[in-house]
Amino acid sequence: MAASSNSSLSGSSVSSDAEEYQPPIWKSYLYQLQQEAPRPKRIICPGEVENRPKYYGREFHGIISREQADELLGGVEGAYILRESQRQPGCYTLALRFGNQTLNYRLFYDGKHFVGEKRFESIHDLVTDGLITLYVETKASEYISKMTTNPIYEHIGYATLLREKVSRRLSRSKNESRKTSVANEEHTAVEKISSLVRRAALTHNDNHFNYEKTHNFKVHTFRGPHWCEYCANFMWGLIAQGVRCSDCGLNVHKQCSKHVPNDCQPDLKRIKKVYCCDLTTLVKAHNTQRPMVVDICIREIEARGLKSEGLYRVSGFTEHIEDVKMAFDRDGEKADISANIYPDINIITGALKLYFRDLPIPVITYDTYPKFIEAAKISNADERLEAVHEVLMLLPPAHYETLRYLMIHLKKVTLNEKDNFMNAENLGIVFGPTLMRSPEDSTLTTLQDMRYQKLIVQILIENEDVLF
Ligand SMILES: [Zn+2]
Numbered sequence: 001m002a003a004s005s006n007s008s009l010s011g012s013s014v015s016s017d018a019e020e021y022q023p024p025i026w027k028s029y030l031y032q033l034q035q036e037a038p039r040p041k042r043i044i045c046p047g048e049v050e051n052r053p054k055y056y057g058r059e060f061h062g063i064i065s066r067e068q069a070d071e072l073l074g075g076v077e078g079a080y081i082l083r084e085s086q087r088q089p090g091c092y093t094l095a096l097r098f099g100n101q102t103l104n105y106r107l108f109y110d111g112k113h114f115v116g117e118k119r120f121e122s123i124h125d126l127v128t129d130g131l132i133t134l135y136v137e138t139k140a141s142e143y144i145s146k147m148t149t150n151p152i153y154e155h156i157g158y159a160t161l162l163r164e165k166v167s168r169r170l171s172r173s174k175n176e177s178r179k180t181s182v183a184n185e186e187h188t189a190v191e192k193i194s195s196l197v198r199r200a201a202l203t204h205n206d207n208h209f210n211y212e213k214t215h216n217f218k219v220h221t222f223r224g225p226h227w228c229e230y231c232a233n234f235m236w237g238l239i240a241q242g243v244r245c246s247d248c249g250l251n252v253h254k255q256c257s258k259h260v261p262n263d264c265q266p267d268l269k270r271i272k273k274v275y276c277c278d279l280t281t282l283v284k285a286h287n288t289q290r291p292m293v294v295d296i297c298i299r300e301i302e303a304r305g306l307k308s309e310g311l312y313r314v315s316g317f318t319e320h321i322e323d324v325k326m327a328f329d330r331d332g333e334k335a336d337i338s339a340n341i342y343p344d345i346n347i348i349t350g351a352l353k354l355y356f357r358d359l360p361i362p363v364i365t366y367d368t369y370p371k372f373i374e375a376a377k378i379s380n381a382d383e384r385l386e387a388v389h390e391v392l393m394l395l396p397p398a399h400y401e402t403l404r405y406l407m408i409h410l411k412k413v414t415l416n417e418k419d420n421f422m423n424a425e426n427l428g429i430v431f432g433p434t435l436m437r438s439p440e441d442s443t444l445t446t447l448q449d450m451r452y453q454k455l456i457v458q459i460l461i462e463n464e465d466v467l468f
């Protein structure tokens with residue numbers, strides 16, 4: 001009674017015990033192929049070979065012809081030797097039996113062995129991986145080319161441990177304000193929903209700010225067998241089998257990574273710092289509308305009144321500002337920046353400015369920067385304002401929201417000008433280079449652009465009410 005995975009999926013809806021039923025989601029075909037792949041068989045040279053590079057072992061046979069190599073391999077699948085090229089001494093070749101023929105690869109060494117992109121500690125590893133790759137990609141070439149077309153990412157992405165953690169975390173923050181008993185009930189309920197509807201539960205969570213965020217995929221070597229969380233297929237090979245998102249931990253094939261939607265939900269544990277972390281990544285990780293540093297600092301500054309002379313212009317002690325930064329990195333939203341600890345308000349304004357300066361991508365992104373500068377150069381004030389408004393719409397939503405919130409605050413600062421002596425122009429000088437950085441790293445451009453940066457911030461503050 002062999003049921004295909006499709007029929008068992010639909011069968012789950014009529015099952016009397018639907019909640020317990022776990023449909024088989026991970027596809028084992030490519031895993032089985034990897035298991036079947038020929039194993040490396042090292043053919044050892046019986047005698048000592050002169051000029052053997054010290055990073056090669058006895059599989060090195062010196063200068064021999066292709067024909068001699070063929071003979072040594074004896075038609076055994078997976079058999080391999082190394083030889084030095086007859087025509088180009090100093091160049092080395094891996095001769096490998098696969099698919100009833102001898103394949104020859106130019107072999108390189110730079111501390112690690114490689115024939116292509118992947119680098120290996122040993123020749124044995126290189127050959128093992130090569131045989132797996134050749135076997136799987138030859139046998140299943142059609143299957144592999146089609147495996148991304150029918151993703152079940154929506155289901156399986158959230159079936160993993162990681163996603164369960166995310167959904168639990170989100171459900172916890174959602175329930176925080178409610179009575180504990182209710183929260184407990186819902187908590188259990190969330191755990192019980194099958195993986196297939198968990199995605200829907202996440203999407204409908206109203207406390208989940210819906211900023212798009214791209215995954216931060218990096219080539220990854222998985223220890224032990226791993227399956228792609230996009231297409232549900234095995235990730236074959238010995239090393240660099242796929243890519244992993246360093247923000248949320250999603251594991252997928254390199255080819256599948258191009259199809260994954262921009263729905264990265266960073267894991268707080270993976271986000272080590274608050275400062276120097278990408279803005280959208282931070283707000284997604286904390287599940288907030290804006291970076292919490294911005295909210296906390298602005299709340300504190302406004303609570304102390306905005307009358308301090310030279311607010312934002314006067315700098316506080318660098319050491320104390322670094323202290324605040326460390327407190328945020330260490331304690332997150334629990335960081336204590338109250339007047340008991342930092343009586344000088346310029347420490348708090350300094351910490352906020354530092355947060356913006358430390359962003360890997362400024363609030364006004366590198367992409368939009370040239371467009372803002374162009375807009376600033378327009379001489380007609382109405383046209384200029386219109387142009388600024390248009391570029392603002394191009395900002396990523398989390399950046400836009402942060403800028404909007406900051407400008408409302410800075411407008412309040414200017415309303416206290418008779419006490420703090422800070423108008424929109426002064427604040428433009430302070431915040432221009434903090435919020436905007438030229439994508440070109442040249443001193444000349446920076447100097448040339450400074451007046452336009454100042455002007456943009458001044459325009460944003462003065463027109464905060466119409467622009468946002
Ligand atoms: Zn991600």
Ligand SMILES: [Zn+2]
Nearest residue numbers: 228231253256
């Ligand atoms: Zn995949």
